[in-house]
Amino acid sequence: MLMPSAQGLDQALDRNARIARLRLLLPALEGAPPADAPALPFHLLEVDHALPARGLAVGALHEIAPAGDSHMAAAFGFAAACLAGAGFKTPSLLVVPNRFVGAYGAPYGHGLHLLGLDPGHLLIFTAGDHKAALWAAEEALRSGGVGSVLALLTGPLDLKTSRRLHLAAASTGTFLTVVRPARAEPAGAAVSRWRIAAAPARRCRFDGFEGTRWRVALERARNGRAGSWLMEWDHGAHRFRVAGALAGEAPPAGPAGPRLLRAG
Amino acid sequence: MRRLLRDQQARGSSAPVDDATPLVLAVDAAGGPCIAALNEAAERAGLSSRGRIADARALVSGLQIRPADPAADDAALRRLALWAMRYTPTVALWSEPEGADGLFLDVTGGTHLFGGERALLGDLGARLQRFGLSARLALAGTPGAAWALARFGARRATLVPAGGEGEAVSPLPVEALRLPEDVAIRLRRLGFKRVADLMHEPRAPLTTRFGRILVRRLDEAFGRVPEAIVPLSPPPAYSAARPLLEPIGTQAAIVAVTMDLMADLLPALERDGVGARDLRLTLHRVDGETATVDLGLAVPTRSPAHVGRLMQLKLESPDGAPDAGHGFELLRLDVTAAEPVATRQLVLAPSPESGAAARFAGLIDALRQRFGEASVRHLRPRESHIPERAVRSLAYEAGWPAWPEEGPALRPLLILSPPEPADTLLPDRDEPPQRFRWRGILHHVAHAEGPERIAPEWWRGRIGEVTRDYYLVEDRAGLRLWMFRAGRPALPAPPRWFVHGLFA
Numbered sequence: 001m002l003m004p005s006a007q008g009l010d011q012a013l014d015r016n017a018r019i020a021r022l023r024l025l026l027p028a029l030e031g032a033p034p035a036d037a038p039a040l041p042f043h044l045l046e047v048d049h050a051l052p053a054r055g056l057a058v059g060a061l062h063e064i065a066p067a068g069d070s071h072m073a074a075a076f077g078f079a080a081a082c083l084a085g086a087g088f089k090t091p092s093l094l095v096v097p098n099r100f101v102g103a104y105g106a107p108y109g110h111g112l113h114l115l116g117l118d119p120g121h122l123l124i125f126t127a128g129d130h131k132a133a134l135w136a137a138e139e140a141l142r143s144g145g146v147g148s149v150l151a152l153l154t155g156p157l158d159l160k161t162s163r164r165l166h167l168a169a170a171s172t173g174t175f176l177t178v179v180r181p182a183r184a185e186p187a188g189a190a191v192s193r194w195r196i197a198a199a200p201a202r203r204c205r206f207d208g209f210e211g212t213r214w215r216v217a218l219e220r221a222r223n224g225r226a227g228s229w230l231m232e233w234d235h236g237a238h239r240f241r242v243a244g245a246l247a248g249e250a251p252p253a254g255p256a257g258p259r260l261l262r263a264g
Numbered sequence: 265m266r267r268l269l270r271d272q273q274a275r276g277s278s279a280p281v282d283d284a285t286p287l288v289l290a291v292d293a294a295g296g297p298c299i300a301a302l303n304e305a306a307e308r309a310g311l312s313s314r315g316r317i318a319d320a321r322a323l324v325s326g327l328q329i330r331p332a333d334p335a336a337d338d339a340a341l342r343r344l345a346l347w348a349m350r351y352t353p354t355v356a357l358w359s360e361p362e363g364a365d366g367l368f369l370d371v372t373g374g375t376h377l378f379g380g381e382r383a384l385l386g387d388l389g390a391r392l393q394r395f396g397l398s399a400r401l402a403l404a405g406t407p408g409a410a411w412a413l414a415r416f417g418a419r420r421a422t423l424v425p426a427g428g429e430g431e432a433v434s435p436l437p438v439e440a441l442r443l444p445e446d447v448a449i450r451l452r453r454l455g456f457k458r459v460a461d462l463m464h465e466p467r468a469p470l471t472t473r474f475g476r477i478l479v480r481r482l483d484e485a486f487g488r489v490p491e492a493i494v495p496l497s498p499p500p501a502y503s504a505a506r507p508l509l510e511p512i513g514t515q516a517a518i519v520a521v522t523m524d525l526m527a528d529l530l531p532a533l534e535r536d537g538v539g540a541r542d543l544r545l546t547l548h549r550v551d552g553e554t555a556t557v558d559l560g561l562a563v564p565t566r567s568p569a570h571v572g573r574l575m576q577l578k579l580e581s582p583d584g585a586p587d588a589g590h591g592f593e594l595l596r597l598d599v600t601a602a603e604p605v606a607t608r609q610l611v612l613a614p615s616p617e618s619g620a621a622a623r624f625a626g627l628i629d630a631l632r633q634r635f636g637e638a639s640v641r642h643l644r645p646r647e648s649h650i651p652e653r654a655v656r657s658l659a660y661e662a663g664w665p666a667w668p669e670e671g672p673a674l675r676p677l678l679i680l681s682p683p684e685p686a687d688t689l690l691p692d693r694d695e696p697p698q699r700f701r702w703r704g705i706l707h708h709v710a711h712a713e714g715p716e717r718i719a720p721e722w723w724r725g726r727i728g729e730v731t732r733d734y735y736l737v738e739d740r741a742g743l744r745l746w747m748f749r750a751g752r753p754a755l756p757a758p759p760r761w762f763v764h765g766l767f768a
Contacts, residue, residue, distance in 0.1 A: 070705070070743055077677050077768020091624065091664070105678035105766055109643040109655035110671045115768060119643040120665045124657065125631060126639050136631055145620070145627035198742035198768075200710065209674070209713055209736060212744075212768050233768075 040086040040175065042240050044231075047216075051192060052223040056082060058148075059173040061166040063157075063190035066182045067197035067215070072104050074198035077115065078214050079150055079177050081233050084116035085240065086175065090147030093140045097127040099154040115212075116238035130155035137176075138165055144172035151178045159188035166190070186220075193220040202232055202243070211235065213243060286324050289332040290317050300332040304398075341365065344397075345496050350548040350594045351384065353503050356493040358411070362442055366414060368407050368493045377505060385421050395552055407493050408485030409433050412440035412459075430486050434460035441481040447474050459485075500598035502540070504528040511550050511591025515579045518547070518595070523572035525597035530566055533602070539564030542601035543571065547586055548594040555586030559633060562662065563625040564603040570626060577633040584633075628660060645671075649718055651764065652681060674716065674736055676746040676765025683762035686747060696735045696747065702763050707739040715749075736767065744768075 039055030041048050048054045056062055066075035083092060096107060109119040123146065127133035130153065137151040149169070157165075157180060166189040169176040178187065186193055195217040202211035212235070217228040230243040286306035290297040297317040309324045321327055345355045345367050354370035371384060378384040385403055392399045402413035404424035409432060413422040416436045424432045433440060436459050438451045451474065456462055462470070462482060471479050483489040504525040512518065522545055533539060543559040559574050578584040631640050641657050644665040648654045654672070688697040696712040714735030721729075732748040739745075744767035751759045 070741070073676075073678050073744075073766035074742075074768055080677065080768065090620065093627075105676075105680040106657070107643075108651075108676055108679040108765060109645060109667070110651075110675035111677040111679070111765070111767070112643075113667055113671050114673075114675055115677065118667060119645075119655075120667045122643065123628075123660065124641045124643065125635075126641060128635065128639075132635060135634070139630055139634075140627055143623050143627040143630065145624035198744065200738060200742045201744065203711070207711070207713070209711075209738075209744075213742070214768075215742075 038173070040082065042085070044229075044240055044242050046227070046242060047218070047229060047231075047240075050218055050225040050227045051221050056175070056177075057191060058175040059170040060176065060191040061162060061169060061187060061189055062177045062192045062194070063162075063187045064177055064179045064194045064196060065184075065186070066179075067195055068182050069103075071182070071197045072179075074214055075179050075196040076104075076107075076152060077212060077233075078194070078196045078216065078231075079179050080112060080115050080117050081212075081240070082177065083148055083150060083175075084238050086148070087238070088121070088147045088175075091121050091123050091145075092148040092150065093123045093125060093136075093146045095125045095127055095133045095137050095140075095149065095151040097130060097133045097152065097154045099129075100152045101126075103154075114235060115233065116235065134161060134165070137178075138168050141165065141168035141172060141174050141176060144174065146174065148175035149177075151176075153178055153180045153184070155181075156184045157187040158185070162187035162189035190220070191222045192218060192224070195219050199230055211241075285326055285328060286311065287328040287330070288317070288320060290329050291332040291334075338364070341367070342496070346554045347548065347552045349496075349546060349554065349596070350505070350507075351378065351388065353497070353596070353598060354493070354495045354499040356495050361444065362411060363415070366411075368410070370493065370495070370499075371403070374505075377507060382423055385423055389421050391552075404432065405429050406485055406487045407491050408442065408481060409487075411442060412436050412485060416440040430463070433485050434458065434463060438462065441478070441485060443478060443481060447478060450474065451478075500544075500600050501602055502529050502532050502599035503596060505594060505596040507594045508592070511593045513588035513591040515576065515585065518545075518579060518592070519572050519576045521595045522575045522597060523568040525595065526566075526568035526571045529597065529599060530568070533566050533599070536602075537604055538602040539566045539605040540571070540599040540601070541603045542599070544598045544600050545575065546596040546598070547592040548596075549588070550590045550593050553589065555592075557584065557586065558600075560637065561625070562628040562632070562660075563622070564605045566605065570629070574629050574633045577630055581634050581636075648721065650721060651675065651718070652679065653721075674713070674734075674746075676744075677768045678766040679746075680764055680766075683748070683764040686761045686763050688761050696737055696749075697761060700747075700761060702745070707737075707743065707745075709737050710740045711738045712736065718748075734764070 039051070039053035039057045041055035051057070064075050064079050066072045094107060107124065112119045112122065125133075125136045127136060133151055133153060137149050140146050140149050157178060165176060165178070180187065197215040199213040199215045201209045201213050204210045211232040213230060213232045215228065216231045218224075218226050220226060232241045232243045234241055284305055286309045287303045288299045288306055288311060289301040291300035295316070299311060299313055299315045299317060299320060302311055302313065306324070306327070311320050311324065317329060341357060341364070345357055348355045348367055348369055352369050352371045352374050356368040356370075358364050358366040358368070371381075375381045375384050378387055381403055385401055389399065389401055400414045400417070400420055402410045402417055402422040402424070404410040404413060404422075405426055406429055409424060409429040412433050413424065413436070416439070422432070438456055438459060438461075439448050440459060443451070451462075462478070467479050480489065484491040506521055506525055506528075508521070512521065529540075541561055541564050543561070545557045545559070547555045547557070549555065557575065557578055559571065559578060561574070565571065628640055638659050640660040642660050642665060644656045644658055645667050646654055646656050649672075684702065686697075687701040689699065689701065696709060696714065699706060699708045701707070712735045715733035718732045718734060720731065730751045732750055734746060734748045737745050737747050745763050746765035746767065747761055747763050749759045749761050
């Protein structure tokens with residue numbers, strides 16, 4: 001603690017210093033990772049600077065939602081690309097509920113491989129239901145047995161459960177992303193919330209597909225800034241590129257369109 | 265064990281059985297039905313096993329006769345054998361020549377758990393009595409002597425002191441040597457009535473006249489040659505049991521006892537440098553039923569805490585908790601598979617390097633116990649150009665599958681199984697459709713790339729497989745789908761379109 005000073009100016013400086021110190025403490029009280037926590041950078045200036053950790057902080061909950069049911073593959077693809085970009089040496093756990101497989105299909109090894117994610121180092125947990133998926137995710141986070149957990153959810157994540165997952169991730173410093181259904185309530189404890197829509201791919205001169213593109217909206221970043229970008233995945237270098245800012249662009253079709261606009 | 269047969273039989277029959285009046289079980293034999301088994305009342309009335317039913321009818325009025333059911337008897341004996349494993353994991357059924365109506369229990373080295381040999385014998389007799397079984401028991405140094413005394417001994421329970429087999433068996437009739445019927449009959453004709461009569465005869469003539477079996481049975485009974493009994497289930501290398509003063513039924517209590525048992529096994533496991541890969545907990549219920557809980561581990565462990573936690577997860581899983589009834593009175597933990605482990609690594613605080621592997625194995629164990637082996641999977645590549653065959657999703661096994669650097673060029677992130685039909689509205693022939701309806705939504709195609717022609721694997725000889733032409737189709741909203749056309753446009757039947765996967 002700083003002792004109060006007699007001079008007014010010193011007092012004011014003191015006050016500012018104390019407020020600055022308290023501000024630094026604030027994220028920890030909120031359960032957010034400290035600003036200097038390890039993070040997985042996008043290596044994109046405008047995106048990394050919107051996030052307090054200059055990337056996706058490990059040991060925290062990140063939430064990804066599709067702009068509509070039909071964009072689920074895009075949301076999963078974006079989440080998988082985030083993992084692929086990080087290049088984890090430790091195994092990753094992919095939690096896949098059976099209902100997800102029924103609705104959108106099963107994760108395909110060669111497709112994951114094309115994004116740059118080694119399917120060989122992926123442990124897949126097939127969950128009978130939403131509850132089992134949450135249990136497995138928390139168990140994996142608390143055990144510290146895997147470096148990252150990507151959970152595809154088919155149900156809501158209430159505030160209490162999302163806090164549990166967030167704290168479990170923090171306890172072992174595990175990278176955690178959940179992909180939730182388009183219409184489910186957002187996860188309260190997530191330090192970043194993203195909304196993903198598919199965007200027309202980049203094509204080469206001969207009209208062949210070259211780069212997967214997404215409309216990426218950072219709807220909420222704790223202690224950061226919201227933003228939206230048109231991002232492209234470099235399949236060769238396994239990293240993101242910004243194809244353009246989305247300011248003023250028309251939102252994609254779908255029920256969640258207006259939400260995306262508001263976020264921008 | 266004759267009572268056992270009767271008892272099981274009575275349970276299955278509809279007519280009530282009166283224990284006070286004579287009852288026999290009939291079995292078909294040459295020359296008319298015979299008595300297979302009988303109750304005490306029938307014995308008192310002067311009937312004996314193998315007597316003719318017709319004679320018995322004449323001798324006893326109001327005789328109850330039921331057909332024998334050997335299959336049910338066998339099943340009942342097996343159930344009893346499982347129950348008897350509360351005393352030892354090595355329990356063997358008597359073979360057909362031995363009567364197939366009793367059990368061998370190898371209690372070597374395990375009697376102290378029950379307060380010594382005499383106390384064990386008393387406990388066993390009292391428990392069987394409670395089941396309504398009047399068993400004859402014998403505890404001896406050899407299976408042969410024990411069998412002889414259980415069958416022909418003067419008392420219901422006989423305890424032969426170590427080395428006393430010869431003395432105990434010699435006054436018994438020659439049938440006590442487990443001989444084939446014809447050998448026994450020939451012995452009697454020649455005046456050999458008791459085992460003692462044979463003991464001092466020269467061995468060579470005995471062998472010539474009666475075959476090797478006689479001398480072998482003699483040697484086995486007296487412990488001159490070892491006799492291996494064939495246990496119901498192979499005895500585990502490491503096993504610990506704990507009789508409980510008060511029956512337990514709660515999960516927490518079962519977990520606590522499991523941890524204690526694992527701690528009991530620890531010295532033996534450490535001595536041999538191994539850890540448990542597979543464990544089986546056998547729970548003996550107060551009413552004689554048994555239940556088992558199996559634990560499979562990803563890597564060998566010696567940690568009681570880890571085993572305890574896995575047991576808890578297993579018991580919490582939907583079909584994992586055994587029915588406790590009035591409680592369990594004895595728990596046995598067997599290591600059914602053991603593997604070498606690096607010294608003490610999993611017991612003490614793990615080092616950072618081994619720690620990650622141990623934590624990973626622990627996670628796999630936890631998920632498996634809770635949700636079953638098949639819930640934890642990994643993807644393995646397979647040499648095939650048929651997309652759904654090129655990746656296998658298999659239950660996790662140790663090690664990571666190696667994926668080739670170069671795979672197919674264009675594959676979706678999610679694959680639908682089976683492929684879903686898409687309604688193209690117009691019979692597009694050669695080109696990908698301009699629009700199509702899939703899952704009730706009309707998609708307008710903005711771009712398409714393809715085709716990639718995938719022919720069926722003719723060498724597998726599957727009927728009905730046709731050539732597929734795959735296209736990556738992007739609609740105006742940016743959705744990318746993997747579609748194929750089944751069949752060739754030239755064929756008379758119009759080609760059908762399917763959605764097989766979704767791209768990121």
